[in-house]
Amino acid sequence: MGDFSLIGKSMKRIDTPLKATGQAQFSSDLMLPRMLIGKVLRSPYAHAKILEIDISKAEKLPGVKAVITAKDTCADKWGVFRYTQDQQFLPTDKVRYVGEEVAAVAAVDEDTAIQALKLIKVEYEELPAVFDMKSALESGAPLIHQDHPGNINIHVNIDVGDVAKGFGESYYVREDTFTAPEDSYFQGEPYAVVAQYDHTGSLEIWMPNAGPHLKAKPLSNVLKIPLNKVRVRKIAIGGAFGGRSEISPADVICAFLARKSQRPVKLVYTREENSIATRQAHSMIATIKTGVNKEGRVISRDITCHMDGGAYSSTGPIAVSVPFLCMEQAYQMDNIRYNGYRVFTNKPIRGMFRTHGRAFACGVDLQLDMIGQELGINPLEMRLRNARKVGEFTPTKSYVASCGMTETILKAGEKASWNEKWGKLPPYHGIGIGCNSVQTGFPMGIRGGSQAFIKFNEEGGITVITGIVDNGQGNDNMIVQIAAEELGLGVCDVQLVNADTEVTPSDPGSYSMCETFIGGNAVRLAAQDAKNKLLKIASEALKASPDELTVKDRKIYIEKSPDKSISLSKVIRIALSRSESISGEGSYWPKVDSKREWVENPSGQLSETFSFGTVITEVKVDPETGKVDVLEVTAAQDVGYALNPKVIEGQFEGGIAMGGQGGMLSEYILWYNGRVLNPDQLDYMVPLAIDMPRINNIIVETIDPNGPYGAKEAGMSIAMSAAQAYCGAICNAIGVDIKEFPLTPDKILNAIEKKQKVKGDEGSE
Amino acid sequence: MKKITLTLKINDEKYEIITYPNRTLLEILRDDLLLTGTKESCGEGACGACTVLLDGLPVRSCLLLVTEAKDCEITTIEGLAKGEKLDPVQESFIEHHAIQCGFCSPGMILTARSLLNHNPAPTEEEIRFAISGNVCRCTGYAKIVEAIQALSNRGRE
Numbered sequence: 030m031g032d033f034s035l036i037g038k039s040m041k042r043i044d045t046p047l048k049a050t051g052q053a054q055f056s057s058d059l060m061l062p063r064m065l066i067g068k069v070l071r072s073p074y075a076h077a078k079i080l081e082i083d084i085s086k087a088e089k090l091p092g093v094k095a096v097i098t099a100k101d102t103c104a105d106k107w108g109v110f111r112y113t114q115d116q117q118f119l120p121t122d123k124v125r126y127v128g129e130e131v132a133a134v135a136a137v138d139e140d141t142a143i144q145a146l147k148l149i150k151v152e153y154e155e156l157p158a159v160f161d162m163k164s165a166l167e168s169g170a171p172l173i174h175q176d177h178p179g180n181i182n183i184h185v186n187i188d189v190g191d192v193a194k195g196f197g198e199s200y201y202v203r204e205d206t207f208t209a210p211e212d213s214y215f216q217g218e219p220y221a222v223v224a225q226y227d228h229t230g231s232l233e234i235w236m237p238n239a240g241p242h243l244k245a246k247p248l249s250n251v252l253k254i255p256l257n258k259v260r261v262r263k264i265a266i267g268g269a270f271g272g273r274s275e276i277s278p279a280d281v282i283c284a285f286l287a288r289k290s291q292r293p294v295k296l297v298y299t300r301e302e303n304s305i306a307t308r309q310a311h312s313m314i315a316t317i318k319t320g321v322n323k324e325g326r327v328i329s330r331d332i333t334c335h336m337d338g339g340a341y342s343s344t345g346p347i348a349v350s351v352p353f354l355c356m357e358q359a360y361q362m363d364n365i366r367y368n369g370y371r372v373f374t375n376k377p378i379r380g381m382f383r384t385h386g387r388a389f390a391c392g393v394d395l396q397l398d399m400i401g402q403e404l405g406i407n408p409l410e411m412r413l414r415n416a417r418k419v420g421e422f423t424p425t426k427s428y429v430a431s432c433g434m435t436e437t438i439l440k441a442g443e444k445a446s447w448n449e450k451w452g453k454l455p456p457y458h459g460i461g462i463g464c465n466s467v468q469t470g471f472p473m474g475i476r477g478g479s480q481a482f483i484k485f486n487e488e489g490g491i492t493v494i495t496g497i498v499d500n501g502q503g504n505d506n507m508i509v510q511i512a513a514e515e516l517g518l519g520v521c522d523v524q525l526v527n528a529d530t531e532v533t534p535s536d537p538g539s540y541s542m543c544e545t546f547i548g549g550n551a552v553r554l555a556a557q558d559a560k561n562k563l564l565k566i567a568s569e570a571l572k573a574s575p576d577e578l579t580v581k582d583r584k585i586y587i588e589k590s591p592d593k594s595i596s597l598s599k600v601i602r603i604a605l606s607r608s609e610s611i612s613g614e615g616s617y618w619p620k621v622d623s624k625r626e627w628v629e630n631p632s633g634q635l636s637e638t639f640s641f642g643t644v645i646t647e648v649k650v651d652p653e654t655g656k657v658d659v660l661e662v663t664a665a666q667d668v669g670y671a672l673n674p675k676v677i678e679g680q681f682e683g684g685i686a687m688g689g690q691g692g693m694l695s696e697y698i699l700w701y702n703g704r705v706l707n708p709d710q711l712d713y714m715v716p717l718a719i720d721m722p723r724i725n726n727i728i729v730e731t732i733d734p735n736g737p738y739g740a741k742e743a744g745m746s747i748a749m750s751a752a753q754a755y756c757g758a759i760c761n762a763i764g765v766d767i768k769e770f771p772l773t774p775d776k777i778l779n780a781i782e783k784k785q786k787v788k789g790d791e792g793s794e
Numbered sequence: 795m796k797k798i799t800l801t802l803k804i805n806d807e808k809y810e811i812i813t814y815p816n817r818t819l820l821e822i823l824r825d826d827l828l829l830t831g832t833k834e835s836c837g838e839g840a841c842g843a844c845t846v847l848l849d850g851l852p853v854r855s856c857l858l859l860v861t862e863a864k865d866c867e868i869t870t871i872e873g874l875a876k877g878e879k880l881d882p883v884q885e886s887f888i889e890h891h892a893i894q895c896g897f898c899s900p901g902m903i904l905t906a907r908s909l910l911n912h913n914p915a916p917t918e919e920e921i922r923f924a925i926s927g928n929v930c931r932c933t934g935y936a937k938i939v940e941a942i943q944a945l946s947n948r949g950r951e
């Protein structure tokens with residue numbers, strides 16, 4: 030790559046000094062004059078008709094300024110897709126899970142708001158409910174939505190090649206079923222919304238979000254006000270992991286409370302509300318049948334996957350598809366059939382999560398290990414033989430323009446000493462490998478692309494204006510890094526205005542891992558546009574053609590005669606005095622197939638490019654307690670090009686904590702009749718510093734042909750591969766394949782005991 | 795319930811507070827004094843986001859009644875830097891990329907400060923143990939541990 034000042038360097042992030050000093054403001058930190066506190070009344074029933082809601086007593090309580098029910102809203106049904114519009118933000122007819130929003134109040138303080146909730150009388154008629162997929166799918170099961178017979182919400186079918194013929198030609202075929210319960214995002218920042226109407230009657234709203242424009246549009250629809258009257262404003266965000274992607278009832282409720290009370294309102298969810306009334310990850314039952322030839326190359330694969338979606342569609346079509354798509358991107362599969370079903374149950378709503386489908390992904394990988402064992406091929410070699418290669422098409426017809434899958438396997442294997450360790454570790458020690466691939470953005474309709482603007486100040490500094498949002502991963506820094514690099518500026522010369530829907534242009538949002546690729550390209554193009562204008566003016570002053578000029582250290586030079594230069598500030602002043610425009614504009618629309626659709630047409634270019642990752646994990650299991658000690662984890666990902674290596678390492682390490690350490694060892698939601706039994710931090714076990722192993726990071730660069738400087742998604746392939754590597758390592762350590770995740774001590778002990786019993790029985794025969 | 799009057803010493807300044815005695819230190823800091831650098835995440839003493847230093851020791855301000863903080867030296871994240879000069883722990887967290895979303899950072903940094911004050915040469919294990927009451931969901935802790943290790947006298951040996 031070229032000689033860069035900032036790109037490719039582990040520069041300090043611009044947003045972290047404010048975060049280190051406590052000055053960064055998150056939504057719940059906001060305090061506005063005359064602000065009220067909002068609280069939500071939730072359903073105590075999993076499934077019940079709403080007969081009547083009486084708010085008269087609550088309204089009369091001194092200090093209460095607004096009480097809202099469905100009557101105060103337009104009661105439209107909302108959904109991410111036209112065909113998934115099934116959720117009212119405050120329901121009119123019935124509630125479908127314990128914790129569903131029924132009414133809300135705004136009062137002068139929290140105690141008054143809580144007291145007011147107790148004065149709202151709701152008359153329900155309880156209905157029979159279904160709490161698991163098996164019951165929901167039985168004939169005669171209570172229908173959660175009348176227009177969805179059998180409680181099937183979404184069915185995605187992909188059928189490529191000839192699966193039956195493939196199995197016929199296979200040397201070895203096996204089928205296994207893998208299961209996993211729901212898991213939780215547990216972002217550090219509890220969900221919080223602040224809303225007010227400004228002096229022009231426009232809504233100003235702050236909330237954790239992964240895409241301000243994705244929040245503004247549904248708010249405009251629900252509030253029946255034009256989009257330019259909704260301003261989602263920039264604020265620091267305490268993590269997303271897929272869980273801040275779509276509009277939340279909290280956003281809408283807070284906006285309605287502010288409208289009705291004509292005062293600013295703050296609504297902060299408790300930790301319990303964060304567990305039940307924001308999204309969760311889907312539970313899953315995945316049956317995977319795979320046929321291979323003698324060399325272990327997959328010939329045919331048939332996957333049926335059921336996902337518990339909870340009460341409403343949410344991002345259902347995407348959630349059903351993505352676990353499969355990640356695997357078809359990572360591994361070659363010529364004959365493949367996928368049937369993914371999302372099932373409605375009377376439980377909280379499920380959405381997208383950083384680790385898409387533990388049961389699914391771990392199933393595919395663990396089954397490769399099992400097949401390899403039958404054929405005498407080790408897991409790393411099984412992956413090398415099936416790895417995706419550059420220039421190939423995925424089964425659903427996405428061209429793979431850059432791919433370092435094989436390199437990540439080889440480099441991770443070497444660093445983790447795979448060949449020295451596989452099959453040679455002491456008893457109850459194990460090593461496992463997982464591979465995955467993640468798409469960098471997918472067709473998202475009108476908000477698929479990103480735009481950016483750059484404006485200059487007379488002393489040579491710039492303001493970059495973009496819709497890109499930063500949930501904590503470092504996007505703010507990425508924007509500044511790119512703009513400063515292109516224009517030969519220092520970081521301190523760049524002012525950033527981003528993630529504010531009133532002033533910043535459209536952007537897909539920071540999910541589906543697209544901001545570096547799509548938003549970063551837009552910023553780079555805007556900077557190049559501005560640079561071209563600057564060079565034109567400078568070329569007149571320096572009497573050289575623009576091609577001969579370069580920008581660095583706030584000056585424009587003649588490249589071959591660096592002593593001949595003009596300062597950027599002078600060029601800008603010349604432009605201003607001539608009334609010439611020197612602002613920059615950039616726009617990037619990823620080259621994807623806009624006709625591709627999740628359910629109707631799952632075929633065509635899904636994403637312009639894909640990341641590829643490998644994780645290898647080494648563990649020691651205590652056979653007495655079932656406790657797993659993770660000794661070392663090695664993560665390798667093809668990130669295209671590392672714009673800021675230390676930021677990428679941080680993403681890898683966080684992914685291992687969430688996908689592997691938490692996702693595979695300790696994180697799951699417990700239920701009793703549709704109620705979450707562990708909605709709090711004491712009972713939902715996220716990893717702590719003492720739990721985490723030593724981590725080796727390997728950044729693989731393939732220089733994507735279209736990414737900014739060759740960059741693409743960084744970190745998410747690791748989060749997913751980590752789950753698979755952990756599961757493989759533990760199964761390797763105990764010599765038993767456990768197919769129910771996460772691998773908690775009880776399951777590990779049971780598996781060990783069962784194995785010992787079988788051995789004992791064999792011995793006594 | 796009757797309101798009480800008490801004096802709090804926060805970041806070397808004295809504050810006269812008139813409040814109900816059932817309120818937590820966290821509520822007073824955030825809602826009354828607008829010191830919002832102290833965060834609330836779990837609200838039950840499990841995550842450490844609301845950590846402040848009480849006479850130099852890390853405590854969870856969500857579990858502490860404000861009356862229990864009377865007569866103590868309270869340090870919040872806003873009081874760690876001296877003017878424009880950041881505390882070395884803050885500098886090290888920035889330098890080592892130990893901050894991602896930043897929600898846990900105030901509590902984590904204060905816990906680290908207290909650890910180093912009481913044990914200037916902690917081992918990696920001691921660091922991990924000391925910060926295990928502070929949950930970080932973004933970083934996987936590796937860079938946080940590195941940032942603290944860089945300040946350990948042991949790390950400089």
